[in-house]
Amino acid sequence: MTDKIIKVLAHNGKIAITCINSSNLVEEARKIHDLSPVTTAAFGRLLTIAAIMGNEMKNKKDKLTIQIKGNGPIGTMLVTANNIPKVKGYVAEPHVDLPLNEFGKLDVGTAVGYEGYINVIKDIGLKEPYIGISPLVSGEIAEDFANYFVNSEQRQSAVALGVLVDKNGVKSAGGYLITPMPDATEEEIGKVEQAIFKAGAMSKMLDSNMTLEEIAKKVTGDENIEILEDNIVPEYKCDCSKEHMKDALVSIGKKDLEEILKEDGKLEAMCHFCNKKYIFTKEELEEMIANIDK
Numbered sequence: 001m002t003d004k005i006i007k008v009l010a011h012n013g014k015i016a017i018t019c020i021n022s023s024n025l026v027e028e029a030r031k032i033h034d035l036s037p038v039t040t041a042a043f044g045r046l047l048t049i050a051a052i053m054g055n056e057m058k059n060k061k062d063k064l065t066i067q068i069k070g071n072g073p074i075g076t077m078l079v080t081a082n083n084i085p086k087v088k089g090y091v092a093e094p095h096v097d098l099p100l101n102e103f104g105k106l107d108v109g110t111a112v113g114y115e116g117y118i119n120v121i122k123d124i125g126l127k128e129p130y131i132g133i134s135p136l137v138s139g140e141i142a143e144d145f146a147n148y149f150v151n152s153e154q155r156q157s158a159v160a161l162g163v164l165v166d167k168n169g170v171k172s173a174g175g176y177l178i179t180p181m182p183d184a185t186e187e188e189i190g191k192v193e194q195a196i197f198k199a200g201a202m203s204k205m206l207d208s209n210m211t212l213e214e215i216a217k218k219v220t221g222d223e224n225i226e227i228l229e230d231n232i233v234p235e236y237k238c239d240c241s242k243e244h245m246k247d248a249l250v251s252i253g254k255k256d257l258e259e260i261l262k263e264d265g266k267l268e269a270m271c272h273f274c275n276k277k278y279i280f281t282k283e284e285l286e287e288m289i290a291n292i293d294k
């Protein structure tokens with residue numbers, strides 16, 4: 001199954017739901033960053049919600065950046081997304097290994113940490129970017145984002161994120177975000193809450209080959225959903241280039257570049273998002289330094 005996002009309305013337009021299958025996207029991130037199973041689960045959940053939130057932005061140029069800084073061994077995780085959505089990111093400690101938790105599951109909460117915060121920056125072309133900060137509640141990511149939506153965006157949402165990992169890598173990954181419209185009744189919200197409870201884990205539903213449409217019906221408890229969009233394809237993709245890298249290097253300053261030139265005679269720089277290596281020769285370094293004067 002290919003990765004996809006669908007947007008759906010349930011209960012006569014009163015409940016909005018976005019469902020995502022991000023299995024390939026998370027597997028791509030696992031391979032690039034050589035992630036351990038628990039880090040795949042933690043980072044995969046973050047990439048999945050970033051794809052949903054990135055896609056909510058209106059314009060192609062809008063940029064979403066999410067940083068999670070927890071007190072667990074994974075350290076800082078950072079992801080960026082645009083509205084297509086193309087997502088990318090990196091993890092401070094990709095090889096964290098922990099015993100399974102009391103439920104026999106990957107212990108994402110301990111790996112991320114129970115204390116810390118989520119920092120969301122949305123650059124949507126306004127003078128100042130939107131910045132939202134919210135504390136972590138469990139480090140399990142979905143709960144932390146549900147709390148973020150209430151705290152920072154005044155949205156009472158249900159968030160589910162799941163990544164199933166086996167010895168070959170990512171078996172399935174995905175999630176959903178359910179937001180009641182302002183005119184949704186208590187009864188309609190109650191029906192959805194019950195349906196979510198009955199549906200079980202997102203990664204299991206995907207792993208049993210349910211389509212996103214079937215999942216949307218199941219977690220809203222509505223057979224008559226209205227599909228608004230069903231052909232959005234999320235992707236893990238880095239847009240780095242030698243040109244971008246050069247701009248970043250110029251910003252470290254003339255003096256430091258001159259020192260590197262003198263000591264090493266060349267410069268190797270690696271992209272944090274895709275681990276691609278860029279080599280700048282002596283001549284290229286000299287040209288960069290000369291141009292800083294201009």
Ligand SMILES: [Zn+2]
Binds near residue numbers: 276
């Ligand atoms: Zn890159």
